[in-house]
Amino acid sequence: MIDGDARAFLSEVAQAAFANPFSQERVRQDRRLAATLGEDLGGEAPLEAALRAVRRELDRLWPLDLRGLGGEERQLVEVALLFDTFHVFVPEFDALVARQLEAGAQPVSAGFGREVARRLVERGMAEERAERFVGIFFQMRRTFLLARERLRGESPSMGRLRERLWQNVFTDDMVRYEGQLWDRMEDFSVFLVGPTGSGKGAAAAVLGASSWIPFDAQSGRFAQSFTELFVPLNLSQFPESLIESELFGHRKGAFTGAIEHHEGVFGRCARHGVIFLDELGEASVPVQIKLLRVLQERVFVPVGDHQERRFEGRVVAATNQDIGELRRSGRFRDDFYYRLCTDVIEVPSLATRLEEAPGELEVLVAHMVEGVLGRADEASSRRVVASLRDSPGGSYGWPGNVRELEQAVRRVLLGRSYRGDVHPGERVDEWAKALSPQELALVREVGAGALELRELQARYCQLLYRRHGTYEEVARRAGIDRRTARRYIESQ
Numbered sequence: 001m002i003d004g005d006a007r008a009f010l011s012e013v014a015q016a017a018f019a020n021p022f023s024q025e026r027v028r029q030d031r032r033l034a035a036t037l038g039e040d041l042g043g044e045a046p047l048e049a050a051l052r053a054v055r056r057e058l059d060r061l062w063p064l065d066l067r068g069l070g071g072e073e074r075q076l077v078e079v080a081l082l083f084d085t086f087h088v089f090v091p092e093f094d095a096l097v098a099r100q101l102e103a104g105a106q107p108v109s110a111g112f113g114r115e116v117a118r119r120l121v122e123r124g125m126a127e128e129r130a131e132r133f134v135g136i137f138f139q140m141r142r143t144f145l146l147a148r149e150r151l152r153g154e155s156p157s158m159g160r161l162r163e164r165l166w167q168n169v170f171t172d173d174m175v176r177y178e179g180q181l182w183d184r185m186e187d188f189s190v191f192l193v194g195p196t197g198s199g200k201g202a203a204a205a206v207l208g209a210s211s212w213i214p215f216d217a218q219s220g221r222f223a224q225s226f227t228e229l230f231v232p233l234n235l236s237q238f239p240e241s242l243i244e245s246e247l248f249g250h251r252k253g254a255f256t257g258a259i260e261h262h263e264g265v266f267g268r269c270a271r272h273g274v275i276f277l278d279e280l281g282e283a284s285v286p287v288q289i290k291l292l293r294v295l296q297e298r299v300f301v302p303v304g305d306h307q308e309r310r311f312e313g314r315v316v317a318a319t320n321q322d323i324g325e326l327r328r329s330g331r332f333r334d335d336f337y338y339r340l341c342t343d344v345i346e347v348p349s350l351a352t353r354l355e356e357a358p359g360e361l362e363v364l365v366a367h368m369v370e371g372v373l374g375r376a377d378e379a380s381s382r383r384v385v386a387s388l389r390d391s392p393g394g395s396y397g398w399p400g401n402v403r404e405l406e407q408a409v410r411r412v413l414l415g416r417s418y419r420g421d422v423h424p425g426e427r428v429d430e431w432a433k434a435l436s437p438q439e440l441a442l443v444r445e446v447g448a449g450a451l452e453l454r455e456l457q458a459r460y461c462q463l464l465y466r467r468h469g470t471y472e473e474v475a476r477r478a479g480i481d482r483r484t485a486r487r488y489i490e491s492q
């Protein structure tokens with residue numbers, strides 16, 4: 001029924017259709033797809049051209065019934081049909097994500113999901129499977145939009161992070177995902193590693209909103225709101241004696257002070273939910289053993305209880321400590337680590353990102369200014385970026401990462417400058433305290449070896465000028481002539 005050309009084209013579609021949207025490969029695949037057809041892209045995006053071509057192919061095969069096809073042929077046509085259907089409904093899914101984010105806990109109406117399923121059923125797909133795809137399509141748009149929205153930044157390592165998160169949710173092979181794994185992902189724990197404030201919590205929250213949720217065709221709603229799936233717990237906020245109870249809950253009277261029943265995070269987590277265990281390096285060995293049991297056997301027992309309870313969600317954990325060191329010192333058990341590290345995802349430091357792509361600062365600042373002011377404001381963003389480039393300066397290491405940058409942006413918006421964070425324990429000499437932000441920045445940059453000689457001379461002359469106020473004095477102190485001093489001072 002399908003000729004050779006159509007088969008070649010549909011094979012390309014099958015490869016490109018549900019590829020990782022954050023991968024570099026994706027753009028190439030769309031281009032190849034359009035090229036297979038001899039489509040002249042003009043100014044059109046490859047995806048649009050590819051979609052148009054897929055529709056033409058599907059129309060040519062009309063009336064289409066998957067049940068009349070077998071083997072590879074059926075697979076190829078099916079993927080093309082899914083690709084087309086998914087893209088027809090992308091605007092509806094995107095609007096649904098926005099409405100659900102606004103509505104919060106109650107699942108909002110998603111009547112169009114019936115049309116999505118009907119379109120697939122009309123072409124011969126079994127109803128149950130068609131509804132499963134409604135869930136997968138929604139899951140794909142949520143993951144895509146949230147990863148793009150909550151994890152800003154265009155540096156290569158941010159791109160890789162988004163790519164890895166997508167891969168963690170959908171694997172590398174969408175067909176296998178739909179065939180075998182969509183309902184089994186709870187066994188795939190994730191471990192996020194990266195320095196403090198770099199965005200591990202933000203990445204975990206993206207995973208936390210990305211689970212598959214069943215679509216109920218009868219009510220025209222998804223079974224749960226995705227905003228309710230994420231259950232975070234920061235282990236460093238609790239004393240050792242309370243961690244177990246925060247994790248697994250306790251019964252009234254289980255210990256002194258347990259005056260009420262308490263539901264822990266494992267008890268609160270829904271079937272498709274995600275528990276986020278932040279600062280997992282804080283978990284004591286006895287707690288690790290209990291966590292290991294939940295991960296292996298999927299059961300836990302609240303403190304003071306005898307009844308086992310089942311856990312059907314997924315665990316995402318994070319630490320900013322050196323996990324190798326924790327394991328070597330015996331504070332982190334190997335069996336626990338191996339059970340958790342089905343997938344280890346690295347979240348890059350802000351310094352790495354800025355080094356790769358200095359423009360990352362503009363992207364993040366614009367996003368943060370919008371967050372603080374409630375609207376985008378280019379002029380304020382430019383002012384903040386200029387201030388931060390001046391102080392703490394381009395070579396500053398941002399030890400507190402994105403969280404520190406958020407504070408710095410607020411401070412600059414309030415009209416002050418940001419001098420950089422001084423680490424607890426770092427000695428601040430009296431002379432450093434007396435320096436202005438620009439002066440401190442200059443010292444830091446010299447220390448970091450980040451300045452060219454010409455710039456160093458210029459900045460030093462500017463420093464002298466701010467202090468002494470005349471070209472003559474600058475020239476005298478720097479041991480150069482007045483004209484050179486003036487040129488340096490006016491060079492910025």
Ligand SMILES: Nc1ncnc2c1ncn2[C@@H]1O[C@H](COP(=O)(O)OP(=O)(O)OP(=O)(O)O)[C@@H](O)[C@H]1O
Binds near residue numbers: 151194198402
């Ligand atoms: N790429 C990003 N784009 C926008 N905001 C971000 C990004 N990364 C982090 N943030 C924001 O920075 C702040 C700190 O991030 P987060 O709490 O996720 O860091 P963390 O690595 O979990 O820190 P810790 O190790 O201290 O728990 C949050 O407000 C988060 O939303």
